[in-house]
Amino acid sequence: MSEIIVIGSGVIGLSAALDLQAAGFQPRILTRDLPQATTSVAAGAMWSASDLDGRLRRWAEVSLRRFLPLAEAPVSGVTLQRMREVYAQPVPDPWYRDLLPFFARVPARHMPPHMQDGYLMDLPMVAPPLYLSKLQAEFLGNGGSIETRAVASLSELSDEAALLVNCSGVGARELADDAEVYPIRGQTILLESHDIAQGYMDNAAVDHIFPRGDGVLVGGIKVAGDWNRQLDPAVSADIISRVAKIEPSLGRAKALRQFVGLRPGRAEVRLEAERLSESCAVIHNYGHAAIGYTLSWGCAAEVAALARNLL
Ligand SMILES: Cc1cc2nc3c(=O)[nH]c(=O)nc-3n(C[C@H](O)[C@H](O)[C@H](O)COP(=O)(O)OP(=O)(O)OC[C@H]3O[C@@H](n4cnc5c(N)ncnc54)[C@H](O)[C@@H]3O)c2cc1C
Numbered sequence: 001m002s003e004i005i006v007i008g009s010g011v012i013g014l015s016a017a018l019d020l021q022a023a024g025f026q027p028r029i030l031t032r033d034l035p036q037a038t039t040s041v042a043a044g045a046m047w048s049a050s051d052l053d054g055r056l057r058r059w060a061e062v063s064l065r066r067f068l069p070l071a072e073a074p075v076s077g078v079t080l081q082r083m084r085e086v087y088a089q090p091v092p093d094p095w096y097r098d099l100l101p102f103f104a105r106v107p108a109r110h111m112p113p114h115m116q117d118g119y120l121m122d123l124p125m126v127a128p129p130l131y132l133s134k135l136q137a138e139f140l141g142n143g144g145s146i147e148t149r150a151v152a153s154l155s156e157l158s159d160e161a162a163l164l165v166n167c168s169g170v171g172a173r174e175l176a177d178d179a180e181v182y183p184i185r186g187q188t189i190l191l192e193s194h195d196i197a198q199g200y201m202d203n204a205a206v207d208h209i210f211p212r213g214d215g216v217l218v219g220g221i222k223v224a225g226d227w228n229r230q231l232d233p234a235v236s237a238d239i240i241s242r243v244a245k246i247e248p249s250l251g252r253a254k255a256l257r258q259f260v261g262l263r264p265g266r267a268e269v270r271l272e273a274e275r276l277s278e279s280c281a282v283i284h285n286y287g288h289a290a291i292g293y294t295l296s297w298g299c300a301a302e303v304a305a306l307a308r309n310l311l
Contacts, residue, residue, distance in 0.1 A: 003311065005030055005161040007151055007175070010040035011128070011296050012285055013167035014135040019300035020165070020307060021142045029139070030157075032150040032171065035132040039169055042188055042261030044210045044217055045126040045293040046083065046201070050094050052291075056269070057095060059298025064099055066297040067124035077131030078124050079213055083199040086111060086118035094119065112246065115202070125199070126293050127212040151175060158280040163310055165283045165303055169264040172286040178270070181287060183262035185226035187235050188219040191253035200246055209243055215256050218243045222263070222290070229260050265289050271299055273306050281310050 004027035006017045013029060020027045035041065047067055049060040070078040084106055097103045106118035140146065151157060154175060157164055166176060173181035193216045200209040210217040218239055236258060244251030266287030273283050283306050288295050 003027075003161060004163045004165065004307065005157055006165040006167060007031065007157075008038075008167035008169060008171070009033070009035045009136070009146060010038040010167065010169050011043075011045075011132065011135075011292050012040075012169065012288060012299060013165070014132065014139060015296040015300035016165055016167055016285055016303040017139050017144060018135060018142075019297075019304040021139065021144060023304040023308060025304075025307060025311075026143060027165070028144060029146040030149045030151055031146065032148070034146070034148060035136050036129065038132075039186075039261035039263060040292065041128045041132060042186060042259030043126070043128050043293060044188070044208060044219065045128050045131075046081070046199070046208075046210055047124040047126075047294050048201070048291060049096055049294050050085070052095075056291075056295065059295045059302070060291070061096070061099065062298035062301055063294055063296055064096065064124065067126070068101070071124050074213055075134075077127045077129075077134050077213070079127075080122050081125035081199050081211060082197065083121050083123050083125075083201060084110070084118060085121065085201045086115040087202075088115055090117045091119075125210055125212055127214045130214065154276055154282055158277045162279060163281050163283065163307060164276070165285060165307075167285045169286055169288075170262045172264065172270070172284070176270075176284060176286070178266075180266050182225055182265045183227050184265040184289060185223040185228060186220050186259075186261045186263055187232065187239065188217055188259045188261075189236055189239060189255050190215045190217050190257040190259070191250055192256050193250060193253040195249055196247055207242055207246065209247055209250065216250065216253070218250060224265060227262065229262065231258050231260055263289050264292070269295065269299070271302055273310060283307065283310075
């Protein structure tokens with residue numbers, strides 16, 4: 001019997017598994033999809049924490065402090081990116097202003113139409129295909145194992161481990177029998193372009209242009225309740241026409257790859273322990289919606305702390 005099983009190998013499961021290893025445990029991962037086929041691979045993925053407070057703010061800060069040193073080595077899949085984040089209304093300085101290497105206000109002459117305020121910031125930007133491979137390799141290199149297996153119910157595993165860590169993303173709707181979980185469909189396109197120096201995001205985080213190590217990732221859409229994992233060419237065409245209005249050269253750039261991902265929506269993140277049986281407990285860690293990367297290391301640290309108490 002293995003002491004800990006982590007269910008899921010998206011950014012949430014891999015980060016938790018790595019922090020469990022760092023805490024001295026030897027977890028194994030069971031997952032229906034390998035990292036490169038998860039929602040996590042479809043993400044932008046920028047550290048984005050503007051509206052957060054309470055424990056979300058705490059988790060985001062832990063992640064920021066992990067990402068900033070990673071951004072010094074591009075092979076990590078994390079870079080530091082100058083971003084322009086614009087708002088339709090005036091906004092105060094964000095809570096994390098002094099944690100960033102660079103922060104300024106967007107000058108009025110660089111404000112797009114219908115926008116009133118904004119920030120220029122250097123933020124950690126993750127290229128998920130590379131980053132998830134690195135996390136996976138680090139987990140395996142530390143002696144971990146990953147088995148491809150769809151888990152039908154948590155009780156199916158209660159004789160196999162003393163602790164389960166449920167990082168099943170939108171799959172938690174069935175696995176944890178949690179009707180609060182719902183998909184928020186996203187679609188993104190990775191473009192071959194190295195000409196864009198400054199990234200862009202609007203306050204609704206719908207239109208975004210993320211220059212990354214592997215190209216420029218553009219998006220997007222947020223469709224709550226849509227389970228469709230197939231690419232919709234009409235949505236891609238609409239995304240390109242919208243981002244080309246902001247950066248015209250993107251209208252001519254070659255598409256390298258397209259992604260669909262189902263963000264795990266929930267009114268709030270579920271990160272808590274529950275007893276399944278006398279010999280088996282579960283830590284739920286799902287429902288990170290549109291900010292899974294932003295919260296990933298803070299949640300992983302909390303999972304490791306809970307595991308130390310439970311075992
Ligand atoms: C288009 C898009 C852009 C985004 N941009 C950003 C961004 O800029 N910044 C940011 O912080 N976040 C961003 N996100 C959100 C982020 O990607 C998600 O919050 C995050 O990927 C969720 O990770 P996860 O590991 O919980 O879920 P997933 O990546 O979906 O992984 C879930 C894992 O659980 C496994 N699983 C599910 N059910 C079962 C089962 N029954 N048995 C076994 N295994 C199971 C799956 O196979 C998978 O391995 C974006 C998301 C999208 C779609």
